[in-house]
Amino acid sequence: MSDLLHAIGFIITFGVFFVGIIIAEAYYWHKKGRTDIYDFKETLASITTGAMYKIVDGILIAVVITGLYDYVYQFGFQYTPNDGIWSILLIFFAVDFVFYWYHRAMHNIRWLWTGHVTHHSSTRMNFSTALRQNFIYDLNFGWLIWWLPIALIGFDKDWAIIAIELNLAYQFFIHTEVVKKMGWWEKFFNTPSHHRVHHGSNPKQIDTNFAGVLIIWDKLFGTFVDEDNAGKIKYGLTTRQPTTLNPIRLCTDEFICMTKDIIRHKDFKILYKGPNYVEKTYGRQEDTSNQTFVGSKTP
Structure with missing residues (x-):
């Protein structure tokens, strides 16, 4: 029960904080005369999807993830964080490194993409886009990719929760067009400039800059593209852009x-192949009964 109460408290506290920042950014762009950056209905839809996600996520963390974490912990290295700053740095790097691969998997495995696609469906880049998340994240078990390696290292679950939530909180602030370039910070950290490229749907922008906090992972593993070399950025999906804000x-x-698609083609590879596997293999047969479903960012 205490874990659930902590989760609810976190959701309320940060929810109010983030919504306040969204309002401030919207006011800034309004004063600048940029009415294209925010749309009230889209912003409301993003905040609502974010609220649904965090409610389900908070319950899952309190009821399932912490229990599973404790179970897996006993089979790991059971690292005791008693080395001060070095322990903090270790969990910071570990959480961020694993997130890079989790994020990359979400773009390359359709089962995971079904949750992440919602985040990429916005055609605008603003702070409300950061909240455009999907409760399916918590129902498709993709979180195992992120949580279990940290449990196996042996970090205390409270440390893990704090590190993961702070990693996600940092990512909120890179969803904006207010900030252009950040000098030397760009060399090591993910920034609004880098993340704008990640949200782009033009060829040079797709499947790039998967970083959470540190952009060094993209530079090490060949997925980094600088905004200066990415061309004009167009936000959203390449196919089946949603026409609904429900x-x-x-x-x-x-x-x-x-x-x-699985039922139509009787092909279970669709579950673990890329989001565009059906288009490449079978061609897209549009479903006229449901024209507003979202689809693949990958061409």
């Missing part, structure tokens, strides 16, 4: 689409 539809349509 938060439930934004979160579930791609999962429904994937399920229909």
